[in-house]
Amino acid sequence: MARWKIRVEYNGGPFSGWQRQDDRATVQGELEAAIFRFSGEEVLVQGAGRTDAGVHATNQAAHFDLERDFPALKIREALNAHLRQVPISVLEVEAVEDDFNARFDALSRAYIYRLLNRRAPPALDKGRVWHVKVPLDVALMDDAAKVLLGQHDFSSFRAAECQAKSPVKTLDRLDVVEEDGEIRFHVGAKSFLHHQVRNFVGSLKLVGEGKWTKADLKSALEACDRAAGGPTAPAQGLYLTEVNY
Amino acid sequence: MARWKIRVEYNGGPFSGWQRQDDRATVQGELEAAIFRFSGEEVLVQGAGRTDAGVHATNQAAHFDLERDFPALKIREALNAHLRQVPISVLEVEAVEDDFNARFDALSRAYIYRLLNRRAPPALDKGRVWHVKVPLDVALMDDAAKVLLGQHDFSSFRAAECQAKSPVKTLDRLDVVEEDGEIRFHVGAKSFLHHQVRNFVGSLKLVGEGKWTKADLKSALEACDRAAGGPTAPAQGLYLTEVNY
Known part of the structure; x- marks a missing residue:
């Protein structure tokens, strides 16, 4: 074997x-x-x-x-x-080795979320990005994202069906940058809750369009209640890009 | 009107x-x-x-x-x-203006050709890149590409069905670089012959795998004969990226 x-x-x-x-x-x-x-x-x-x-x-x-x-x-x-x-x-x-386990031995995971921020729909990247027409402020999103870094109870960004034992996770990276004509969210942690990245992105989009401030995002985090978090961004923009052992 | x-x-x-x-x-x-x-x-x-x-x-x-x-x-x-x-x-x-013409007024055009150089086939970019399994030397290709710069009779890289009046064109840019885990050819000129970029890429691939030297590419150019040029790279890797007025 x-x-x-x-x-x-x-x-x-x-x-x-x-x-x-x-x-x-x-x-x-x-x-x-x-x-x-x-x-x-x-x-x-x-x-x-x-x-x-x-x-x-x-x-x-x-x-x-x-x-x-x-x-x-x-x-x-x-x-x-x-x-x-x-x-x-x-x-x-x-x-x-015979005792290697892809799930439990992973030291960290990284995701990228791709968002296309323009009026015209994507022709080349249909189904591969989240198309958002309303203009988003990247600097505001990147700045606000930093309140999520570190160890927190992330219940506000956790799907109801999440099977993790605890809602407490440590977020190591959340950078919002403009790359190749689109907005990308670079996210890293040892492990994630169900829908955590997509719920981060859905909430940060509210910040980017001026509906939420950085303080609102912090309040949402501190509420430890999914109802306080922003909406779930669509699956099609999310990419699992790294699993480190 | x-x-x-x-x-x-x-x-x-x-x-x-x-x-x-x-x-x-x-x-x-x-x-x-x-x-x-x-x-x-x-x-x-x-x-x-x-x-x-x-x-x-x-x-x-x-x-x-x-x-x-x-x-x-x-x-x-x-x-x-x-x-x-x-x-x-x-x-x-x-x-x-009423006399603007998208074709004849263009001052320059740019293309990018995307080549995925690895054994495993593309899953995310199927139909969007040329998949080449044999390892290619990017530095060799980029160096050889420079013999094509400037004004030349490009008959060796011109499709039989090309309708241009003259095979003489001026190539302003041909850079071969590694970007985002793939090989990209950045090509720029006022205008191009039919299949010119794809014939460049097909020929440079021969250089990358060691079948042609830079001198072979130069000889191919100087032959002014399509039979002397390399094969035509597939359409799916080619992107028209800029038209400048």
Whole structure:
């Protein structure tokens, strides 16, 4: 038996998220099917993060076990051949210790949220960015974002269905910048609550359009109540970009 | 009568190029149909460059005339509403002099060619980059590219069906750089021959993989014969990014 760590890129658009579901296409489901077609083995692919429906990844991490032995490069080529019909690509395959766990061993995760701030709709990046027509002030958003840094009870930005044991997390990075003609939110932490990044972005958008001040964002955080947080930004702008071990 | 200049972004994937064709979807055809649906006027939309099937644009320019008078913003919003089903977006609409011509008045044009150089196929940018698995040397390509700068007879990089009067053009910029995990070719000139950028990229790829030297590229240029040039890189990696007046 050998345990393998993989790095995976995917376009979340056509998938009902990462986690396997009986009757829907998911990233985990497609990966497990591809592994079965290539190796004949039924495996469980455990991801570092269970991205929601529509959320993309440039660098998700996962692990699985195979009874039979294969060279790492052979696994990557075989999986990509079997994934040809779907927008999932296996970037790297690496042998790891038997007790490596992609989810629990992750030291930190990073996301990027892409927002297109102009009147005209996206033609090239349809389904890949959040299109916001009202002009947003990037400097105001970036400044306000800093109140979220550090250790807090993030209940105000936590989805009702979140399964984390505690709402207390430590946010290491939240920068709002203009890059390549769009607004990008760079977010980093050891781990995140369900919808946390999208709820941050939805709240910061209120700051950017002048509906909330930095103090309003701080009050929302301190309320420790989802009803006090801003709306959830759409999935299509979110990218899981790093999982560090 | 008023003449309008527009700036347009499109994903070339679903289109048989810019130029109107009776029985196929083209960017010009979709724009003319949208203008008709909104204004009731049959117009000719003249583009700065007739991009090929599959070629994208972040900033194509074009002009057309309308008998009836409308505010510029109204035209943009109406066109984008009528283009909702296709990946074409009108970024800007501006009133121009009656003798303005998007094609003949352009002082310079710029293209970017995107090449993804890794073993794993693109999941997020499928149809948006040229996927090349063999490792390419960016510094070698960038250095060799410089032999193409300046005024030359570019017959070696000109498609058979090219309609330009002369094969002599002046190339102002050709930089090969690594950006955002991919290789990008930045190309600029007053005007281009048909397939010129894609033929440059196809030839530079030979340099990048060590099949051609800089001297080979120079010989290819000096042969003034398409048979001496490298292959044509695929359309899907090419973006028209600037038209300057």
